[in-house]
Amino acid sequence: MTTVIATHGLAKRFGRVRAVDGVDLDVRAGDIYGFLGANGSGKTTTVRMLLGLVLATSGEVEVFGERMPRAARQVLPRVGALIEGPAAYGHLSGRENLALLDASGPGGGRRTRRRRIDEVLEQVGLAGVGRRPVKAYSLGMRQRLGLAGALLRRPELLILDEPTNGLDPQGIAEVRELLTELNRSGTTVFLSSHLLAEVEQMATRVGVLDRGRLVLQEQLAVLTAPTGSTVVTSPDPAGVRSTMNGRVSSVDGERVIVSGGDPAEINAQLVGAGVPVTGLALERPTLEAVVFAAAGASTDRAETKVSEHRRRPWRRGAERAGSRPINAGDEGE
Numbered sequence: 297m298t299t300v301i302a303t304h305g306l307a308k309r310f311g312r313v314r315a316v317d318g319v320d321l322d323v324r325a326g327d328i329y330g331f332l333g334a335n336g337s338g339k340t341t342t343v344r345m346l347l348g349l350v351l352a353t354s355g356e357v358e359v360f361g362e363r364m365p366r367a368a369r370q371v372l373p374r375v376g377a378l379i380e381g382p383a384a385y386g387h388l389s390g391r392e393n394l395a396l397l398d399a400s401g402p403g404g405g406r407r408t409r410r411r412r413i414d415e416v417l418e419q420v421g422l423a424g425v426g427r428r429p430v431k432a433y434s435l436g437m438r439q440r441l442g443l444a445g446a447l448l449r450r451p452e453l454l455i456l457d458e459p460t461n462g463l464d465p466q467g468i469a470e471v472r473e474l475l476t477e478l479n480r481s482g483t484t485v486f487l488s489s490h491l492l493a494e495v496e497q498m499a500t501r502v503g504v505l506d507r508g509r510l511v512l513q514e515q516l517a518v519l520t521a522p523t524g525s526t527v528v529t530s531p532d533p534a535g536v537r538s539t540m541n542g543r544v545s546s547v548d549g550e551r552v553i554v555s556g557g558d559p560a561e562i563n564a565q566l567v568g569a570g571v572p573v574t575g576l577a578l579e580r581p582t583l584e585a586v587v588f589a590a591a592g593a594s595t596d597r598a599e600t601k602v603s604e605h606r607r608r609p610w611r612r613g614a615e616r617a618g619s620r621p622i623n624a625g626d627e628g629e
């Protein structure tokens with residue numbers, strides 16, 4: 297598998313703050329790489345270093361096998377990027393903003409350029425409002441316009457910092473669909489997010505940043521592979537326990553965890569014993585559990601729990617603005 301982004305010991309200090317601390321990223325061709333981390337964990341700083349917008353204090357960045365920022369002129373035309381609240385001229389329309397952006401690069405005559413702009417406006421769902429001035433756009437529309445700009449050059453690699461920021465659930469679903477579709481047609485996608493559910497739904501590979509350190513990097517399918525146990529749902533959990541004879545590891549209401557990864561075999565035994573079964577599934581860890589375990593392990597090494605309550609404002613899902621941030625230490629409260 298070809299490596300598209302590789303960093304080695306990448307680090308950035310701002311005075312005494314170690315914003316990024318020895319990060320080894322490994323992003324491969326065809327990945328949708330979800331770069332997860334709480335607010336302030338160093339995602340934006342890392343993304344900026346990938347693009348050569350911020351100089352690393354130490355370590356190396358390679359994109360398409362070329363050293364950044366040295367090879368920026370060769371690398372950047374192959375990359376589409378969207379970083380923190382895309383800038384646009386408010387008095388111009390979305391289409392005019394894109395035309396300016398497009399004119400700054402190569403790419404043929406007027407008709408070709410117009411077609412290209414139509415296409416990206418369509419892709420991000422702004423075709424109907426492309427002629428309205430950007431100052432009348434909602435935050436979500438501006439975010440889409442930023443995405444449209446990133447797509448203009450049909451990039452091989454998309455680097456997106458919190459691409460669904462400011463979008464409503466419908467907009468989030470559309471962006472997810474768009475990125476999945478682009479990925480299917482060959483684009484490698486690197487996206488940063490603090491939304492676990494967003495990454496879980498979309499990513500093929502996950503990296504987790506915790507206070508500047510990469511505490512986890514793996515294929516999503518590996519992280520959430522079956523544990524070897526089966527989740528049995530039954531209105532008679534006591535019946536499940538007695539029938540399965542020592543194989544039950546936990547009971548939570550009607551949800552019973554039975555060791556063994558063959559639901560059909562378990563079902564046959566339960567039905568044979570007259571125990572009603574309303575649900576059967578292989579047990580898999582959620583991404584949330586895996587991430588908290590990885591980040592928790594690094595916390596145990598470095599810090600007390602008390603300060604951690606305040607410091608890790610993870611969000612569980614694609615909630616709307618204003619919902620309560622979920623802290624790592626909040627579980628079970």
Ligand code: ATP
Nearest residue numbers: 310313315333334335336337338339340341342490
């Ligand atoms: P968010 O999701 O809130 O954008 P993030 O994970 O992208 O967070 P960064 O913006 O990379 O995190 O910030 C990481 C740390 O570096 C923070 O402590 C931040 O205050 C600090 N930092 C970032 N940029 C600068 C800067 N230009 N000067 C000083 N400190 C900075």
